[in-house]
Amino acid sequence: MSGHSKWATIKHKKGAADKARGKLFAKLIRQVEVAAREGGGDPDTNPTLRTMFQKAREASVPLDTIDRAIKRGTGELEGVRYEQISYEGYAPCGVAVIVEVLTDNRNRTGAEIRSAFSKNGGSMAEPGAVSWQFERKGVILVPKSPKGRAPVTEDELMAVVADAGAEDIDDTGEGAWQVTTQPAQLAAVRAALDEAGVPIESTETTMLATTVVTLEGEGDARRVLRLVDLLEDHDDVQNVYANFDIPDSVLEMVDQ
Numbered sequence: 001m002s003g004h005s006k007w008a009t010i011k012h013k014k015g016a017a018d019k020a021r022g023k024l025f026a027k028l029i030r031q032v033e034v035a036a037r038e039g040g041g042d043p044d045t046n047p048t049l050r051t052m053f054q055k056a057r058e059a060s061v062p063l064d065t066i067d068r069a070i071k072r073g074t075g076e077l078e079g080v081r082y083e084q085i086s087y088e089g090y091a092p093c094g095v096a097v098i099v100e101v102l103t104d105n106r107n108r109t110g111a112e113i114r115s116a117f118s119k120n121g122g123s124m125a126e127p128g129a130v131s132w133q134f135e136r137k138g139v140i141l142v143p144k145s146p147k148g149r150a151p152v153t154e155d156e157l158m159a160v161v162a163d164a165g166a167e168d169i170d171d172t173g174e175g176a177w178q179v180t181t182q183p184a185q186l187a188a189v190r191a192a193l194d195e196a197g198v199p200i201e202s203t204e205t206t207m208l209a210t211t212v213v214t215l216e217g218e219g220d221a222r223r224v225l226r227l228v229d230l231l232e233d234h235d236d237v238q239n240v241y242a243n244f245d246i247p248d249s250v251l252e253m254v255d256q
Contacts, residue, residue, distance in 0.1 A: 027238055028056040029069045030102045034082055036073025047187050054190070054203055080104045087113050088130045091242060092121040092223040095213045096130035099231055100239040109236045116234070120227040133243055134207040138186030140179040140193065141172070141201040152177065152198060164192035176201055180208070209243030218253045221246050225254065 032052045039046035043053050049070070056066050072079030082102040087110070089097050097117075103109040114124050145151045157169055157177055165185030170178040181189045183205050190203050215221040224244055231240045246254065 023233070023235075024059050025061055025065075026235070028052065028059055028061055029065060030082060031238060032056055032066055032069040033073040033079065034084060034102055036070040037075075037081075038073075041070045041074040041076075047184070048205075050187055051203065051205060058202060085109070086127070086131075087124065088127060089117045089124040090122055090130070091117075091227045091244070093213060093215060093220050093244070095215075095224050095242050095244045096133045096209070096211075097122070097228070097231075098131060098134060098207055098239075098241040099237055100241075101234075101236045102238055103236040109234075112234065113231070113237075116227065116230050120230060121223055122227050130243075133211045134209055134241060136183055137167075137206060137208045138181035138183050138189070138204070139206050139208070140181070140186070140190060140203050142177045142179060142193065143199055143201050144175050144177060146199040149197075149199065157198065160192055160196045160198055161189050164189045206239070207241040209241070212243055212245045214245045214247065215250065216247065218250055221250050221254050 032049065035046065035049040035052045039048055041049070043050040053066060057063075068077060071077040082104055083106060085101050085103060085106060087099040087101070089099070091097050099113055101109055101113070116122075117124050142152055142157060154169055154171075154177065157179065158166075161169070161179055161181075166179050166181050166189050168180040170180070172178050179189060179193075186203065186205060190200065193200055215224060224242070228240055228242055231237055
């Protein structure tokens with residue numbers, strides 16, 4: 001399995017845990033607000049807002065909460081102004097990490113992110129130092145065996161998404177297909193899946209690694225995951241991307 005597929009799956013599982021902790025709502029609302037501020041409040045003409053809207057609805061964020069976030073973004077309602085910042089660094093074992101935040105206090109957030117790296121065996125890096133090892137892509141997860149429907153085969157999926165602009169289809173190994181697109185084609189590929197009646201597990205714009213660091217030891221895996229978990233738990237952090245891969249045998253030990 002490719003590293004980016006496994007990392008996407010790990011992140012998806014982590015997303016389910018975030019829902020249980022109630023952290024995901026606040027992060028998604030903030031993303032909706034910023035998308036509306038930067039591209040306008042109409043999802044039909046703002047692809048980023050459309051993607052964030054769909055992501056929020058998939059997480060069961062109430063419509064009125066999303067609507068208020070859009071209005072704060074467009075200035076119809078008063079709200080805090082958030083700044084988008086990306087930090088780059090290295091986790092233990094030379095794993096490249098990108099941290100995307102939305103913050104109303106750049107100095108506080110920067111200091112806290114730097115502290116998280118330094119106290120957990122990592123280090124911050126200059127802008128551009130690790131980002132070249134990633135590509136921004138659209139990713140859609142499609143369940144292989146959805147309830148109330150025949151299994152989704154790779155051939156069926158390819159027939160639906162190829163003409164809509166999909167680049168690749170991978171088997172996550174976790175009961176789902178991963179459809180990869182250019183960010184600009186994400187909405188069109190999702191629309192094609194919806195029109196064909198193909199169920200969708202999740203849709204997101206993400207950063208996929210072009211180079212992978214394989215963590216062969218349980219201790220190394222735990223150290224990297226500890227830092228990633230700590231970063232993701234920060235209230236201002238929206239996304240954490242890392243270029244590690246963990247073999248299934250090691251991942252089983254970590255999960256115990």
